[in-house]
Amino acid sequence: MANNNGTDNGFKPNFDLVEELTWRGMIHDIMPETKAQLNKERTVGYVGFDPTADSLHVGSLVPIMLLVHLQRAGHKPVALVGGATGLVGDPSGKSEERNLLSVEELNHNLAGVEKQLKMFLNFDDSPTGAEMANNYDWFKNMSFLDFIRDVGKHITVNYMMSKDSVKSRMDTGMSYTEFAYQLVQGYDFFVLNKEKGCKLQMGGSDQWGNITTGTELIRRKGGGEAFALTCPLIKKADGSKFGKSEKGNVWLDPEKTSGYDFYQFWIKASDADAESYIKIFTLLDQPTVEALIAKHNENPGAKELQKELAKQITTMVHGEEGYQKALETTQNFFSKDTSELLRTLSPEEVYEAFSGATQIEMTREEYNNLQGYPHLFSGATNNLICKSNGEARRKLKEGALKINDKKIDESSEFNLELAQDKYAILNFGKKKKYLVIVE
Numbered sequence: 001m002a003n004n005n006g007t008d009n010g011f012k013p014n015f016d017l018v019e020e021l022t023w024r025g026m027i028h029d030i031m032p033e034t035k036a037q038l039n040k041e042r043t044v045g046y047v048g049f050d051p052t053a054d055s056l057h058v059g060s061l062v063p064i065m066l067l068v069h070l071q072r073a074g075h076k077p078v079a080l081v082g083g084a085t086g087l088v089g090d091p092s093g094k095s096e097e098r099n100l101l102s103v104e105e106l107n108h109n110l111a112g113v114e115k116q117l118k119m120f121l122n123f124d125d126s127p128t129g130a131e132m133a134n135n136y137d138w139f140k141n142m143s144f145l146d147f148i149r150d151v152g153k154h155i156t157v158n159y160m161m162s163k164d165s166v167k168s169r170m171d172t173g174m175s176y177t178e179f180a181y182q183l184v185q186g187y188d189f190f191v192l193n194k195e196k197g198c199k200l201q202m203g204g205s206d207q208w209g210n211i212t213t214g215t216e217l218i219r220r221k222g223g224g225e226a227f228a229l230t231c232p233l234i235k236k237a238d239g240s241k242f243g244k245s246e247k248g249n250v251w252l253d254p255e256k257t258s259g260y261d262f263y264q265f266w267i268k269a270s271d272a273d274a275e276s277y278i279k280i281f282t283l284l285d286q287p288t289v290e291a292l293i294a295k296h297n298e299n300p301g302a303k304e305l306q307k308e309l310a311k312q313i314t315t316m317v318h319g320e321e322g323y324q325k326a327l328e329t330t331q332n333f334f335s336k337d338t339s340e341l342l343r344t345l346s347p348e349e350v351y352e353a354f355s356g357a358t359q360i361e362m363t364r365e366e367y368n369n370l371q372g373y374p375h376l377f378s379g380a381t382n383n384l385i386c387k388s389n390g391e392a393r394r395k396l397k398e399g400a401l402k403i404n405d406k407k408i409d410e411s412s413e414f415n416l417e418l419a420q421d422k423y424a425i426l427n428f429g430k431k432k433k434y435l436v437i438v439e
Contacts, residue, residue, distance in 0.1 A: 011040070011041045011042045011074070012074075013038060013039055013073045013074045013075070014072060014073050014074045015072075015073055016035070016038075016039060016073075017035075017038050017069060017070060017073040017075070018030065018034065018035040018038060018229075020069055020073065021066070021069060021229075021231070023279070023286055024279040024280055025232070025276060025279055025280060026062075026065070026066065026069075026231040026232070026279075026280060027229065027230075027231060027232075028205040028208075028230045028231055028232040028233075029205060029208050029228070029229070029230045030228070030229045030230075031212075031215065031227045031228045031229070033227065034200065034227040034228070034229055037199060037200070037227050038073070038075065038200070042074060042075055042076060042127060042128070043070075043075045043076070043199050043200050044075070044076045044077075044078060044192075044196055044197050044198040044199060044200070045067070045070050045075055045076070045077060045078070045198065045199070045200035045201065045202055046077070046078035046079070046080050046133070046189075046192055046198050046200070046201055046202070047063040047064075047066055047067050047077075047078075047079060047080065047201070047202050047203055048080040048081075048082055048085075048135075048185065048188065048201075048203065048207075049063070049079060049080065049081050049082065049113055049117070050082055050085070051081055051082060051083070051101075051106060051109040051110050051113050052101065052109065053109055053112075053251075054108055054109045054111070054112035054113070054253070055112050055113075055116065055251045055252055055253035055256055056113060056116050056117075056251070056252045057243055057249040057250055057251050057252060058242075058243045058249075058250045058251075058252070058265070059234070059242065059243040059249075060252070061252075061281055061313075062204065062231055062234055062280065062281075063202065063203055063204065063231075064117070064120050064121075065280065065281060066202045066203075066229075066231060067079060067120070067121060067130070067202070068120055068121065068283070070200075070202070071121060071122060071128050071130060072283075074128060075128065075200075076127065076128050076129070076130070076131075077121055077128075077130045077131075078130070078131050078132075078133055078192060078196060078198060079114075079117045079121065079130060079131070079132055079133070080132075080133045080134070080135060080188060080192070081110050081113055081114060081132065081133070081134050081135075082134075082135055082188075083106060083107075083110055083134040083135055083136030083137070084134075084135045084136040084138075084139035084140070084184070085135060085181070085184055085185065085188075110134065112253065114132055116252050116253070117130075117132070119252075119316075119317070120316070131196070133192065133196075135184075135188045135191075138187075138191050139184075147183075147187075150221075151183055151186075151187050151190075151217070151221070152180075152183060154217055154220045154221045155183060155186070155213060155216065155217060155220070159213075159216070160179070160182060160183070160213070163182060163209035163210075163213070164208075164209055166179060166182075166209075181210070182209060182210045182213040183213065183217075185207075185210040185211075185213065185214060186210065186213035186214035186216070186217040187214075187217065188214065189201050189211070189214025189215065189217065189218060189226060190214060190217045190218050190221060190222060193218050193222065193224060193226055194222060198226075199224075199225070199226050199227055200226070200227045200228070200229065201214055201215075201226070201227075201228055201229075202228075202229045202230065202231070203230055203231075204230060204231060204232075204233050205230045205231065205232055205233055206233060207230060208228070208230050211228040211230065212228055214226065214228075215227065215228055234276075234280065236270070236273055237270055237272035237273050237276075238270075250262060250265045252317055254318060254322070258326075258358055259314060259318040259322040259323070259325055259326040259329075260325075260326045260329045260330065260358070261358055262313075262314055262317065262318060262326065263310050263314045263323070263326035263327070263330065264310075264326075264330070266306065266309050266310035266313055266314065267303070267306050267307065267309075267310040267330075268306075269306055269309065271296070271300055271305065274296075274305045274306045274309050275293055275296075275305065277309055278292065278293075278305060278308065278309045278312070281309070281312070281313050282309065282312040282313065282316075283312075284308075284312065292304065292305055292308055293305060311323060311327075314326055328353070329353070329354055332353045332354055341353060342404060342419030342420070342423060342424075342425065345419075346420070347420040347422055347423070350419060350420060350422075350423045351423075351435075351437075354423075354425070354435040358433075358434050358435070359434070359435045359436075359437055360426065360434045360435070360436045360437065361437050361438075361439060362436065362437075362438055362439075363438070363439060364438060364439065367418075367438045400428055401426070401427070401428055402426070402427035402428075403424055403425070403426060403427075404419070404424055404425055405425070405427070418438055421438075422437060422438055422439075423435065423436065423437060423438075424436040424438075
């Protein structure tokens with residue numbers, strides 16, 4: 001039987017969520033009594049997603065996995081998309097104010113984000129079925145005077161100034177819009193608490209100040225209680241930023257990051273990173289993960305850990321078919337008989353064999369202009385390979401360019417031969433590979 005907060009009497013979780021997140025390395029800060037709350041009753045918890053693009057990226061997988069584990073444990077997840085907050089700005093962890101979106105851009109982005117979240121969470125009608133929420137729904141008719149009267153008076157300026165996200169910007173300055181952001185996000189928590197019985201907000205550690213403002217607003221304005229849990233910001237073992245490849249963000253949208261490139265991002269993880277990532281980004285249980293790590297340590301060169309990591313996440317995001325295609329493309333690209341494949345396969349089979357790869361399309365005119373001038377390859381490919389023709393010249397001198405397994409340098413008589421009069425495989429360095437398509 002459910003009480004009027006939407007929770008079930010006699011509830012028993014499927015597992016202890018805090019313990020599960022702890023062994024996975026996914027807890028940075030947690031409010032007292034959060035664990036007791038999660039073990040006491042089915043709890044509605046939410047994570048907010050920032051719709052600054054029409055696709056989420058791999059950095060978004062961390063908060064997504066928080067919601068996935070919440071649902072697996074028997075609780076109810078809410079994914080909040082910031083239709084209203086996307087129109088302002090969040091200072092958390094940022095050194096400068098971000099560009100604001102138009103309503104049209106925002107609505108386009110929201111549709112893409114919602115579609116992707118439904119890939120990970122079960123949105124059925126069960127007690128644990130996930131829900132979407134959009135904070136534009138409660139802000140669109142709220143005036144500024146309503147906001148400062150009903151929300152602003154409950155939180156002091158001293159309290160807001162104490163937040164690290166604000167203090168870190170005092171030297172460089174910040175707008176009132178961004179200063180007030182924590183009140184806006186705090187009001188989200190208040191509304192979800194009031195309307196959906198939401199008692200838990202989760203997010204990255206840079207959101208701790210905003211989240212606790214929400215718990216404070218619930219206590220002061222509504223007289224209720226709420227809880228908070230954050231996970232660490234994921235960084236690579238060498239301290240560099242997580243979620244970037246040579247081409248920028250690694251997106252969840254296959255139109256932005258192909259299945260092959262997505263798979264390659266994970267397969268290239270260092271041993272230390274793979275050991276961390278497989279706990280955070282997969283649903284493999286602790287005994288399985290520990291066994292994989294032990295097996296990997298026996299023979300690190302086999303990269304069993306990276307292979308399983310890449311398999312699990314690529315399947316989750318791109319499906320089994322997408323994973324198999326990425327694996328096949330990888331095998332084709334790294335085979336010793338790439339040229340033979342191009343010669344013997346039909347045009348349709350070539351495209352299918354390398355369809356997971358990043359593709360470079362060029363016109364017949366651009367292709368003809370390249371003959372004898374390999375350093376112009378950069379411009380013809382819209383700088384996908386090198387940032388400039390000067391960089392292309394330097395790389396050619398280093399012998400970094402291969403066309404259909406044939407090494408090309410600046411002194412070579414350059415002739416870009418096409419298989420089937422249409423295709424070529426471009427190797428740039430040891431790891432960058434492209435399918436060139438001449439139309």
